[in-house]
Amino acid sequence: MEKISTAEFEIMRAIWSNEPIHTKDIITILKATHDWSDSTIKTLLARLVNKGVVGISKNGNKFQYYSTFDKTKYVEHEMYTLLSKVCNKTKMQVLIDMISSINMSEEDYRTLSTLLSEKQTSKIECDCPKGLCNEKI
Ligand SMILES: [Zn+2]
Structure with missing residues (x-):
């Protein structure tokens, strides 16, 4: 199983609780509880996608994210x-x-x-x- 950092796990929690979820909604949720910039959140999200634990689908012209594991x-x-x-x-x-x-x-x-x-x-x-x-x- 892929290793997920503590910060990445916080992104996963937002996804698990709201999937499928748009980037802006992930950012809104995490900025309310963490002192993270938009780019930090996007970087963490990109890492999770690279690890294959988060998938991307397209809803109209917007990307939405979903978890690939339980x-x-x-x-x-x-x-x-x-x-x-x-x-x-x-x-x-x-x-x-x-x-x-x-x-x-x-x-x-x-x-x-x-x-x-x-x-x-x-x-x-x-x-x-x-x-x-x-x-x-
Ligand atoms: Zn022992």
């Missing part, structure tokens, strides 16, 4: 990329930190409770390549 899949991919960088023994702490930082609905709570009772295990083994673990074993 936001949920991308976020999932990023989460697995993050978790692959830490030891099996640390993964749960990463998730606990994430959960601590958000609020959840009653339905989320029930789903998570069920999942937690199914996933409980007595021992977690390190899965790091030799010499790359900083967990105290």
Whole structure:
């Protein structure tokens, strides 16, 4: 999957929320929340088009943009990329930190409770390549 910078991700959010969307509308949305110039936004947009993650279609004489991949899949991919960088023994702490930082609905709570009772295990083994673990074993 193509790597997308934090700034490029902001452009993607505007596209995902409004696609298909014209350049001027992307600019209006992002200028309301970021201190970016028109040319910065157009440059970021062009990079996303070059990466193939944003497509262009023509509506009359105006260009409009659409995403070529699903936001949920991308976020999932990023989460697995993050978790692959830490030891099996640390993964749960990463998730606990994430959960601590958000609020959840009653339905989320029930789903998570069920999942937690199914996933409980007595021992977690390190899965790091030799010499790359900083967990105290
Ligand atoms: Zn490890």
